[in-house]
Amino acid sequence: MIPSTFDYVRVNSVDAAVAALRAGGEDAKVITGGQSLLPLLRMRLAAPSILVDCSDIDEMQGVTDNGDSVTIGAATTHWAVMHNDLVKAHVPLLAKATATVADPQIRHRGTFGGALAHGDSAGDLPSVVLALDASMVIAGPDGRRTVSAKDFFVDYFTTAVGADEVLVSITIPKLGAGWGTHYEKFNRTAQGWAIVGVAAAVKVEGGKIVDARIGLTNCAPVPVRASSVEAALTGTSASAAEIDAACASAAAGTHATTDLGADKEYREHLMRVLTSRAVAVAAGV
Secondary structure (H helix, E strand, O other): OOOOOOEEEEOOOHHHHHHHHHHHHHHEEEEOOOOOHHHHHHOOOOOOOEEEEOOOOHHHOOEEEOOOEEEEEOOOEHHHHHHOHHHHHHOHHHHHHHOOOOOHHHHHHOEHHHHHHHOOOOOOHHHHHHHOOOEEEEEEOOEEEEEEHHHHEEEOOEEOOOOOOEEEEEEEEOOOOOEEEEEEEEOOOOOOOOOEEEEEEEEEEOOEEEEEEEEEEOOOOOOEEOHHHHHHHOOOEOOHHHHHHHHHHOOOOOOOOOOOOOOHHHHHHHHHHHHHHHHHHHOOO
């Protein structure tokens, strides 16, 4: 199909982007890589009045070391994220998960911030930033504000970014020594969305799991933390048997639904199996 008519402007600053969005009204849209938006335009599931291209904004590019955290510009491509030395050294879970996103063509054009702002619960990266307690900087007409990952995802394809706002950057705390991470994903085809995905970060000391953070992909309208598993894992030995037992509650509170990808019972089964696998790898079992 052919998209409906829209205006287009390319900006080189966050302030200019906010101004263009405000002038465009409720139907204005930000575009950077466009790998999620362009298919919607072609199917006429989105009909923006104007596209505001933020791919030339320097502030929204690259990775910065803050000492105890790293900040990633929202317009940084998936390829740049997964190959960045700071990310690989200090946020390896993000590098691992990003390597599973779609295919090489998408990873070269699609952006980290775009994947988050799109708000698709089947996307791989929302559960990762949730598990890592990331925070997002959002710019709008009233200035900038910081929103935690747990408050960023509101509903299906809905985030805390307003119609006249721009996601500028994402800051992720470094985990430090003792932490292991892994992203486990089940999908039907290599380029397909996850039927279920699990982002796991586990800290092991003296053979025991002392902390765990588990984010679930495509298990609810928004990415969710498997809080019951996190609690069950804390204080247990890093053994296959105890990990399996703790992960039996992975589906608790997720309210999984049946869709074209899987029915509710199968999705809940995958949550338990994939969470156990992800935690075991992260814990070095």
